Amino acid sequence: SRIAGISTSLIRRMLEITASKKNVINLSIGEPDFDTDEIIIEMACEAMRRGYTHYTSNFGLPELREAIANRYNVEMKNVMVTTGASEALLNISLAFIEEGSKVIIPTPNFLSYFTYAKICKAKIVQIKTHSNNFELDPDQLNEVMDDKVSLIFLNYPNNPTGVVMDKSKLKAIVEIAQDHDAIVVSDEIYDQIYYDKKPYSLAGYENVIVVNGFSKCLAMTGWRIGFIIADEKFMDPILKVHQVNGVCAPAFAQKAVAEVLSEGIADIIIKRMVEEFRERRDFVYKSLKNVFDVVKPEGAFYIFPNVGMDCITFTEKLLMEKGVVVTPGIAFGDGNENYVRISYSVSMGQLKEAVNRIISFVT
Numbered sequence: 001s002r003i004a005g006i007s008t009s010l011i012r013r014m015l016e017i018t019a020s021k022k023n024v025i026n027l028s029i030g031e032p033d034f035d036t037d038e039i040i041i042e043m044a045c046e047a048m049r050r051g052y053t054h055y056t057s058n059f060g061l062p063e064l065r066e067a068i069a070n071r072y073n074v075e076m077k078n079v080m081v082t083t084g085a086s087e088a089l090l091n092i093s094l095a096f097i098e099e100g101s102k103v104i105i106p107t108p109n110f111l112s113y114f115t116y117a118k119i120c121k122a123k124i125v126q127i128k129t130h131s132n133n134f135e136l137d138p139d140q141l142n143e144v145m146d147d148k149v150s151l152i153f154l155n156y157p158n159n160p161t162g163v164v165m166d167k168s169k170l171k172a173i174v175e176i177a178q179d180h181d182a183i184v185v186s187d188e189i190y191d192q193i194y195y196d197k198k199p200y201s202l203a204g205y206e207n208v209i210v211v212n213g214f215s216k217c218l219a220m221t222g223w224r225i226g227f228i229i230a231d232e233k234f235m236d237p238i239l240k241v242h243q244v245n246g247v248c249a250p251a252f253a254q255k256a257v258a259e260v261l262s263e264g265i266a267d268i269i270i271k272r273m274v275e276e277f278r279e280r281r282d283f284v285y286k287s288l289k290n291v292f293d294v295v296k297p298e299g300a301f302y303i304f305p306n307v308g309m310d311c312i313t314f315t316e317k318l319l320m321e322k323g324v325v326v327t328p329g330i331a332f333g334d335g336n337e338n339y340v341r342i343s344y345s346v347s348m349g350q351l352k353e354a355v356n357r358i359i360s361f362v363t
C-alpha cells in the first residue's frame with residue numbers, strides 16, 4: 001500500500017516514443033549537460049589508488065564535512081554526507097513524517113516529494129503557487145497549517161520553474177512552521193546555479209533541515225554526493241535511517257569533492273557552467289515570452305511556460321510533429337495541466353533549433 005499511488009508510466013511512455021523517432025532534441029533532462037570536470041576525475045582516481053575504496057563514517061569524511069560546515073558557518077556535527085540529495089530526502093521523510101500526518105508541498109514542485117510523502121503514508125496538502133509567481137505565499141500556508149502538519153517541502157531555486165524565493169517570505173514560512181512544530185525541509189540543490197537574484201539559505205534555523213549536494217553544481221549526478229545541514233537534535237533520527245539506507249557516500253567521490261572545495265577549484269567550475277546557463281536562460285526566456293505566458297527563471301536550468309492547452313496533448317504532438325521532448329506539467333503536482341517544463345541543459349545550438357521548432361509548432 002505504500003507504493004500503490006506511485007506511477008512510473010509517464011516517463012516510460014515518453015521514452016518509448018522518443019526511442020522510435022530520429023533527430024529528437026531532448027529538453028526533459030534533469031541534470032547539467034556538462035561532464036564532471038577533469039580535475040575532479042583525477043582527484044577521485046588518485047583517491048581510489050590511495051585506498052579511498054572502503055566505507056567511511058556514516059556521517060562522511062571529516063574533511064568533506066568540515067569544508068561543507070565552513071561554507072554554511074555551522075559546526076561539523078550539523079553536517080551529514082549522504083548518497084545524493086535523494087537519499088537525504090528519503091532519510092528525512094522516513095525519520096520525521098508520521099503515518100497519517102500532513103505533508104505540505106507547494107505546487108509545482110519536484111515529483112519525488114510526492115513519492116516520499118506517499119511512501120510514508122502521509123496526507124499530501126498541495127498549495128498552488130501559480131498566481132504568486134510560483135512562490136509559496138505565507139498567508140496561504142497559514143490557512144492550511146495545523147498541528148497535524150509534520151513537514152513542509154521547499155525547493156528554491158525551484159524545479160520546475162527556476163523561481164528563487166525572497167528571504168522575507170522564506171523567513172515567514174519558517175516561523176509559521178515553528179508555531180505548529182513542523183519541520184521545513186529546504187531542498188537547496190540548485191542554490192549555486194542562479195542568475196540575478198541570489199538564493200537565501202535556510203541553514204541554521206532550528207526547525208529547518210537543509211538538503212543539498214554536488215549533483216547539479218559540479219555536474220556530478222552519477223557520483224552520488226549529497227548532504228544534510230541540521231540541528232543536532234535531528235541527526236540521530238536521520239542516522240537511524242541513513243545507517244541502513246545509503247550507509248555512506250562513495251569514499252573516493254567524497255575525497256575528490258573535499259579537495260576541490262578546499263582548494264577553491266569548485267567555485268571556478270561552477271562559475272563557468274553558470275555563465276553558459278545564463279546565456280541559454282536569457283535566450284530561451286526572451287524567445288518563449290513572445291508566445292507563452294511564462295515567469296522568468298532566476299535559477300536552476302528549467303523554464304515552465306503555460307502552453308494554453310492540455311500538457312499531455314501538447315507534449316505528445318510536439319514530439320510526434322517536431323521531435324522535441326519536454327516534460328508535461330502534471331508531473332509536478334496539481335494545477336499544472338497547462339504547463340510544460342523545458343530544461344535548457346542542452347547546447348546553445350540544440351536549444352536554438354528546439355526553440356525554433358516549438359515556436360513553429362504553436363504559431
Ligand code: PMP
Pocket residue numbers: 030083084085086087110155159187189212213214215221225226
Ligand atoms: N532535489 C531536486 C529539486 C532535484 O531536481 C533533484 C534531481 N533531479 C534532486 C533533489 C536529487 O538530486 P541527487 O542527484 O543529489 O539525488
